[in-house]
Amino acid sequence: KKKAIDIINKHKKGGMSQARFQRLRKGAIDHFLKDILEDIEKLFLKEEVVRIIIAGSGNAKTMFNNILPPHIKSKVIDIIDIDFDEAESRLISKAKEIALEDEKETSEKNMSRLMGEILKNGLAVHGLRETMDAVINGQVELLFVNKGYQIRGWICEKCQIVDSGVKDKCPYCGSRISEVDVIEEIIEFAQRTGTTIEFVEDDPRLAKLGGVGGLLRFKT
Known part of the structure; x- marks a missing residue:
């Protein structure tokens, strides 16, 4: 969330042209998504990751899903819309519900x-x-x-x-x-x-x- 706030603060339009602003914004978003991907790849090296839920607002979550390598994308069980200012506790609660439901479905299939x-x-x-x-x-x-x-x-x-x-x-x-x-x-x-x-x-x-x-x- 801190990285996302940094993007907003550093790339407000101000007096620059719309085209330049959009280029800078896209560059910042791409860099942000790659940073998050690096964090996830490090997590994969340390721990066994069973399920991933991608949450966010707008197109960023879909963009992020598209850059995931196959071994990580295969762990994604849901992509959900959530407001940027949503309370972290509510996000965690929603993620737990989704993970539990997926666990039940997987168990039944097995x-x-x-x-x-x-x-x-x-x-x-x-x-x-x-x-x-x-x-x-x-x-x-x-x-x-x-x-x-x-x-x-x-x-x-x-x-x-x-x-x-x-x-x-x-x-x-x-x-x-x-x-x-x-x-x-x-x-x-x-x-x-x-x-x-x-x-x-x-x-x-x-x-x-x-x-x-x-x-x-x-x-x-």
Whole structure:
């Protein structure tokens, strides 16, 4: 917002010709948009950006969208009109509403895709054992987990085998085991293999599938 105010203050028409004023104004706007783009590119290097909402008045927001490189433009979920003097709190509130709605739509599309792949025996797994094996093998592109879902289990301190239930020692190598939440272990494995994780809330379809499932990169 400060950069936008600077443009207004520095490029008031005064006594200059209309043509010169318009040239200077266009140059200032172009420079402003490039500055903002640089800021966003730096943000992309530091953090994982999931969604972008472009807000503003007039044509500037469309101009900005047009100069975005493809990898950034693909994250834009909406372009909205908003007055320059609009309160920042209202802008943030509106952006949250849009982001939440987009999140719900994306989640529904992903769940529908999972169900479709399962029905045709395609690139999908479900249930604890199948999903965990696929995650460990690096096969899972998108992991679905019922929000708040937990399963008591164990991990072998030597061979790192994970399973549900209660054991005194590892049934595979006889070593000591530690009690764990199996779902947490699956999530940790997923994070190590670059898997996207989606926590699903109040969806009976995933509950019927065993609380966890995944869309696969490949089948073995």
